[in-house]
Amino acid sequence: MTAEARGIVAIIEPADGPAGALTAEVLGVARRLGNDLNEPVTAVVLGETVAEVGPLWEFGADKVIRVVHPLLAEFNLDAALGALEPLIRRENPNVVLMAHTFQGRALGPALAFRLQTGVATDCVDLRPGAGGGSLVLTRSILGGNFRAEVVIDTRPQIVTLRPKAFPPAEPTPGRTGTVEEFRPEPDPVRVRQEVRRRIQEAAAEGVRLEDARIVVAGGRGLGGPENWHLVEELASALGAAVGASRAVTDAGWVPTSLQIGLTGKTISPDLYIAVGISGAVQHMAGVSAAKTIVAINKDPDATIFRYARFGVVGDAKQILPALTREIKKALGKA
Amino acid sequence: MNIVVCIKYVPDWEAPASQFRIEDSRLVPAPGIAYRISDTDDEAIEAALQLKEKHGGRVTAISLGPASARDGLKHALAMGCDQAVLLDDPAFEDSDAAGTAAVLAAAIRKLGDVDLILTGRQAADWDQGQVHAGIAEFLGLPAVIPARHIEWTGSEFIVHRIYEEGYEEIAVKPPCVVACSNEIAEPRYPTLRGIMAASRAQIPVWTAADLGIDPGRVGRAGRRTRVLRLYAPQVEAKCEFIEGENPEEIAAKLVQRLREEKLL
Amino acid sequence: MDLPHKESFFNIGPERYLNYLFALIALVFVGYHIYRRYRIWRLGKPELRFDRIPARVSLILRYALAQLKMPRDPWAAVVHYGIFWGYLLLFVATTLDGTTYWLKTLTGYEVLVGPTYLLYKALIGNLGGTLALIGLLAAFYWRLVIRPPRLRYQTEDWVILGLLLFNVLNGFEVQALRLAMTDLRNHPEWAYWAYGSYPLAVILSGLPDSVLRPLHWASWWVHVLASQFAVAFIAYSKLEHIIFGPLNIFFRSLEPRGTLKPIPNIETAETYGANRVPDFTWKQLLDADACIRCGRCTANCPANLTGKPLSPKKIILDLKAEMDRAGPLYLRGRQPDGPSLVGDITTDDELWDCLTCGACMEACPMEIEHVPTIVEERRYLVLNEGRIPRDVVNLFNNLERSGNPWGYPPTTRADWARDLGVRTIAEDPGADYLWWVGCAGSYDERNIRISRALARILQAAGVRFAILGPEETCTGDPARRAGHEYLYQILAQQNIEALNRYGVRKILTACPHCFNTLKNEYRAFGGFYEVVHHSQLIAELVETGRVRLERPVGQRLTYHDPCYLGRHNGVYDPARLALTRLPGASLVEMRLHRHQAFCCGGGGARVFMTETRGHKRVNHERTDHVLAVNPNVIATACPFCMIMFEDALKTRNLTDRLEARDLAELVAESAGLSLK
CATH class of the missing domain: 3.40.50.1220 (TPP-binding domain)
Structure with a gap:
């Protein structure tokens, strides 16, 4: 993947849903970058849980790709990698964005290494580089005592975004785009881990910590x-x-x-x-x-x-x- | 069960920001600021030692230079690791996460016969959390991040992977890479016997040539990312202290101020 | 012969010599017991306790014979002085009696005749019996009516008291029977001298000889048998303290109380600290045998008094039980298995509760050294087992990485003095005093205020001093007392190297923990210094008029003795002297002060640990002692005491009525010096 890489891919967190706060944040960044760089924005939705794609268009996605596979029902790193690798290779985007959640922490770096490109994790700010060059990505280091501005020299530039660090996209009601399905065939041999069960510990009722006022x-x-x-x-x-x-x-x-x-x-x-x-x-x-x-x-x-x-x-x-x-x-x- | 733990030896990240200065896009700690095994790397060592104590086998600690990382490896030996290898070569200098992972992966391959590779979830200096993924991809192994518990059933590992709402039980076959979170274990303080044995231990150094690494793939030459600039963010102090004769008065004043600020 | 005398073995035929056989049997029991215990002590590691014999003899005179600690508990004093002096006199009486008999039999020469005999009877035999009787009756009253909780109430205790009482009464009875048949008839004026048995003799004198003779014969033999039984019983009961107590007192450490011993050859040792019998020194094993289980240690232990599991008595008795269980096996060359002394029998919690304040050692009438034994067991936990509470691990990590307990950057150590014109020893190598500021005085906000006050006092008085600055690190005291001898030695060597490099001779410090370490413990590593606590220097400056106290400060002060200044090093007066010179202030003493002072809760590295056990925090308990005398200022002279009091005053909302202030702050304020 070289210089012709073009487009912004935003990977949507299934747990967050199409109208969730993280989705709005990630698509907000994607849309602004798309505008600045004059590149299309593609929202990639993992799994079949997201039925409704309207909000993604309204948040600024030009195209929505639903990646459909039974193994993607809940997050499984191997399955996600197996599904996303061919898709990203095909799309050949300039930038891949996702939230720095527990999914993003695992997926961002792994996807970067799978695609032999660079990644910047937990970014708190970003801006287009001078003359359309690599993005300038701001990361917090040494526990937050310092900030570093880094660039990724390879493509796509994979970026995980710190939740709450970016303003969410304002939905544009009625905005539409295209939608397609991508049916990957993750090589079962390469799906070497299996989620046996999920144990929810956070208080089932009451306010979610991340959403609480x-x-x-x-x-x-x-x-x-x-x-x-x-x-x-x-x-x-x-x-x-x-x-x-x-x-x-x-x-x-x-x-x-x-x-x-x-x-x-x-x-x-x-x-x-x-x-x-x-x-x-x-x-x-x-x-x-x-x-x-x-x-x-x-x-x-x-x-x-x-x-x-x-x-x-x-x-x-x-x-x-x-x-x-x-x-x-x-x-x-x- | 043979376990490799990858550790990073970093300046004390809990030292105040004033104790670091920025020089040529690098953070330079003040003299006297100690180096220590990175946060969660020591927990990974502890997790490895506990697995070994339960199931037998050996634990190897490896670290990518500089030479001072030898002290970190000595600490790992003092805690109870069976052997340690320092990976040090001028060609490795200025490696980014990709270069670091490539060197560690080559070393793990050279060690051979490994069931489990443990790392910390992210290094305490750069907080990137990439190297475990790199090792896994370079070696073609599955990776789980971040883990708060690992157990071995005899045929597979059950790893408790943290997610926002709790944790997932993930079954994964060896060999695999697991990045450990701080909850996984409380690192032990080395016994004096351990310290003494570690001080006598020889730590081999493996270079790029020993690992068969093309110097063009690592170090400055092999970087995928670059640091443009480092700076310290400003925090402005503006705290209004609420005082009073007794807790009731303080509480009442605080509530009043919060209401004035429309926060309640 | 009509000089007053006594017919030896009156009414006892040739069977009298069996008496010596019984005595011999009893002595064999005792001797064998001592030998068995001696072999167990010899399992222990060597320790030099044979030096300075005159000082040790003086210890025996003061603590074994005069029992100078007894009067602290008046009931114990009556009981123990009575029984001890009574039985000692009775022993002397019997010995004299026997000696006289053999002298007379072999040489015909009679010693105990005439007035000597009468005085012997009155002032040795009968006085002894009477004293013992008083002591024993008091003991029964004490144990049955007053019932002090620190004592144990086991069958053995009652058997011993009963046996001793029986022997005294039986002794009087034997004497009375003899008097009834002899002196009362022939020389009644001799009989008065036996005032203890005289009344009974008068009563019995009405009986015919046919009753008196057999009764006397039988009672005499009962007395012999019961007495020798009591002697033999030494080997089977706490009466062994009659032998092991004085021995233990003789071998007591002559170092200042808080001084700990280094682990020798720490780099090559096989095991560290003590858990198995051979890990202890012979003196620590002797300590366990000397314990009389009086419970004074536990009754004075601040940890125990606030409801924590630690009981110094239990620590010592656990060791004794381990010696009883495992000692014989070691002697037979076996390695005993079974429960571990440290961990299973003495729990980790007990060991970590110790404040090393030394109240137990101060209270112990047998001069048992609890604190070094506890630290030795902590060393085992830390160095051998790695079983260390999280707070202590943090402490060790911080000391290792930053040279101070809180992990502040070493480079900022002298920042507190930046604007005061304080020079480092490198800048002023000719300074009279090297001021050892210590970690608390350098980094802790509250204690920095004290350092600044002291700096101003020294500057105003024209004392030429310098600090080490960033070259100073923790003395290692908390590491050592938390059991990390290795870390302590690293820090100590580093500091001694720095001090000696500057040729330092005289050190001033405001921290009693640093004081104790620099003065008493660095010697073992080649650091010999004259060390002065700031209370001593301040007192001198005040007395010589170099600091003038003019302004009134505080009204009612009480002074809290820091353990490591007072009990451990005997420095009680300088701070009091300076405090009484403060205009307008009166000094009131808490009930527990000077050598009996109650720890603030911060000693033994506890200031760096969360206090989770017990029904009350130690600093709150000590604050209650303060409140009981209703002062408006607690004066302290120790940074850890300051931290503990500040914490107690804040969490109990007492700051509006009570302040904790260091001596230096009070003096600086009174001298009109800036406190900023």
Whole structure:
């Protein structure tokens, strides 16, 4: 694949659906790039779960390719690679975009190596290179302390995008495009892994951490798992989702699915209340999109206060019950 | 069960940003900033050691230079790895993830007879999370990322792969590549016996010639990606501290301020 | 002969010599027991405890004979002084009696005659019996009515007390029977001197000889048998402390209390720390045999008193049980299997709870050295087994990587002093004092304020000092006390190398942990320094008028003795002296102060560990002690104490009524120096 590579391919996350937030973000980036580079935008949908393609057109896709195969019902890295390799070779795009989700983390690099091209993961910004050259991709490194601008010299340029880091596409109602089906034949010999079952740990009811408008997260400063209920009570009073720092999930106080940060989830709530979290860059990398941060910490020098809009220096064990009471009062739940 | 763990030896990523300076698109740590085995690579070592303790076999740690990575390999030996190999050659310098993966893959091929290749999920300096995929593709093996648990049933590995809502149980046959997440195991602190044995151990160095690698495929020459620029993002401090006589007063003031800001 | 005397073996025929056979049998039991235990001690590693004999004799006089620790518990004092001195006198009486008999039989010369005899009877025999009786009756009252919780109440304890009481009463009875048949009839004026048995003798004197004679004969033999039984019982009960106690006191460490010993040849050792009997030193094994199970160690242990599993007594008795179980097998050349001492019997949690504060050692009447044994077992956990709590792993990693417990960059170590014009020793090699700032004083925000106050005091007083700056690293104290001797030795060698390179002789430090390490523990690695704690220097500056205390600070102060300054190194007074010189301040003492001071909760690397066990946190308990005397300032002289108090005051919302302040801050403020 050389210089004639053309077009922007956006790989849609099946779990997110055609009108999901991630889809909007990825297609938003794709559409802008398509406009800037004057190249078509193709949305690639893995699996048969996505029946409706209208929203993809409205978000800016010129063409939708549905990749249909029984093994793609849920994400299987080998199957996805087997399906996408011939498709991408055929399409020969300039850029392949996907969200840096748990699927994207696995798929992006693997696809790049399969296609013998370069990849930039977890990008927080991108822009077209000068004179139509390679994209300039901004990545956060060393846990978020530094930024690097990198370019990919090979084609396609595979890019995974940090969730919440890019503005979602505004749908253009009535916008349409083409749709086609691609029926790959993933070589069964090369599908060497099998998803036996999926265990859902995140609270089935309640707000998804990634979508929550308010998130209350607890860290090591709570003292011990016996105090975790304080976080949950505050979250419940606020109708918020509960998250945790890595220190706490590593210590086994709460399931990993609550972990926020570089190796956990990226969230973008309007209000983020961090309780007993010191604010290591690796954690802050996951909340950089939060609009307002409230930090409650015993240590007045905790890094978190550098990011916080409001700070309370004090022991969470005393502040939280009082705060929960006040919130209930304020929201008329008392 | 023969396991290879690929480790990276990096400057202490928890050191504050002020302790690094940017020089020629590289991050240079201040003198006195320690190097350590990258985050999740040490957890991968621990996972390998636990599998070995349960099922027998040997654990080999490998790392791509520079020569200082020898200290990281010594630490891996002190933790209980059976052998370590340093991959160091001027031709490897400035490798990107593709070059690094190519060298590691060649070394694994040279080691031969491997059932499981473990890596960390992403190196703590560049946070890319690519090398495991590269190793898998170069060796034509399946890869699972990121894993929080691995068990061996006697014929296949059951890997618990993390996804947003929880985890998936993935069955995969050996040999395979698994990138470990931090939850997989708590890395052990080496015993003094281990430290002493490691300090006496010889760590062979394999060069490009030893691995039969074409120098044009690795290092600066083999790069697919380039770094244009490094910079430190600015964080502006603007924290408003809520104070009060007692928790009730603090809570009331905070709620009032949040309402004023239309956040509640 | 009508001088006062006594007919030896009165009413006892030639069978009298059986008495010596019984004594010999009893002594064989005791001797064999000592020999058996001696062989087990010899399984232990060597340790030099035969040096400085005069100092050791002095220990025996003070702690074995005078038992100077007894009065701390008045009931124990009455009981133990009574029984001990009583029985000692009775032993002397019996010995004198026997000696007199043999002297007379062999040479015809009689010693105990006349006034000597009467005094002997009154001041040795009867005084001994009376004292023992008082002690024993007090013991029964103490154990039955007062029932102190620290004691154990097992059959053996009652058997011993019963046996001793029986022997005393029986002894009086034998004497009374003899008096009734002899002195009372012939020389009643001699009989008064036996005031202990006299009343009974008067009562019995009405009985005819036909009753008295056989009764006396039988009682005499009962007395012999019961006494020799008691002697033999030494070998089978806690009475063994009569022998092992003084032995243990004699061999006590003469180092300052907190000093730990290096692992010799750490690079080539086969195993590290102690778990099996041969891993301990012979003195640590002797310690276990010297334990009388009085429970003073546990009753004074801050970890135990706040509900944690650690009991120093149990640590020692676990070792003793292991010696009993495994010792004989080792002696037969076998390798015992079965449960592991460390882990199965003494749990990891118990070992990690120790604050190394030394309250147990201070309380122990047998001078058992609990803390070095606990650290030795921690060494086993860390160096041999790698069973280390996560907090401690982080501590080790930070010390290894950054040379400080929190992992701050080494390059920023001297940043606290940037604007103060403090010079490094490289810049001022002729400084009088090398000020060892320590990690807390260099990096911890709260303790940086103390470092700055001290710097201003020194500058105002014209003391010429310099710091090491970024060349300083942790002394290694927390690593050592957490069991990581290897890391400690690396840090120590690094620091000693730096100090010696600058030819440092005199070191000033505000950290008692650094103080103890630099002063007492670096010697073993070639670091010999005169080390001064800042409380000592400040007291001197105040006394000599180089610092003038003018402004009133605080009103009611209490002073918390840091363990590693006070109990471990005997420095109690300088801080108090300086505090009493503060205008307008009065110093009140907490109930537990000076050598009995209660740890803040931060010693033994615990300041770097989360406190998860127990019903209360140690710093909260100590804060309650502070509150009990209602001061408005807790004065401290240790950065770890400061961290622990600050934490307690904040989490308990006490900051509006109580402040924790270092001596240096109070003095600087009173001297009108800037505290910024």
